[in-house]
Amino acid sequence: MLYGAEHVERYLATDGAEGHDWQGTTTGLLTTKGRRTGNQHTTPLIYQPWEDKYLVVASKGGTPTPPEWYLNLEANPEVEFQVLGDRFKAHARTATAEEKAEMWPVMTAAWPAYDDYQKKTAREIPVVVLERL
Template sequence: MRALVSWAIVRLGHLRWFAAAGRWLMPLDRRLIRLTDGRLSVTGWRTAPPTLLLTTRGRRSGQLRERPLLYARDGDAYVVVGSNWGQARHPGWSANLLAVAAGTITVDGETTGVRAVLLEGSERDRVWPLLLRVWPAYRDYDARSGRSLRIFRLEPVRSAGR
């Protein structure tokens, strides 16, 4: 059943109405991830596309902002894309990371500090297929948005004592 749900979500991800619904489900997803320590998400169970909870500081407000995001692993780092469901504008969290390249991520109930690096050129091209394996609809969002989607590598910050 879980595999069927995951398959359906990935297939539906390409459709405009699904992207519109996804924007409205974000607050629910944030709560569900937090309450279940990452075991559940609106996108399904652990077999669904991997989801992390990114916390950034608002570039204007200074307030903490949480956003569930799909991710791909790249070594010990996490790669995320600012698709904004294919809208013409970049998502706010990506502008927050451009202003302050630091935040935290919560994956499977574990919270880790990260340093964000905006990927460009060949490095961006290298990770794009990793993201498409996680969520093939990113290709549609890229075409629909009319902009270059921001891709970030979130590198865990190691404390001096470790």
């Protein structure tokens, strides 16, 4: 099973032929700019299409703190996202409460554990909207 750096390497090397389909769902690669270092960081994330956008969830397994990639995109919302061989620049933003009410069921259909993660933490787990630039 692909995970972490190996997942990113295989996805990049094969334009997602290896790594896109993962544990019964789909993953894309999100690249953010480090808020402290300025270095590029690429993370494989479960995604779902939404209209002409893509959705990802900043769950970090339900820990009390958000994932580093989320903190990075809050500081610099200009990111890159890759779905299979399609790599593009995007603007990342946190879904509004109204949007999240519609988007959350789409994401939990793709990865039911998101509901469990939300029950584990008092932190409101955000849905992130990626809008192609």
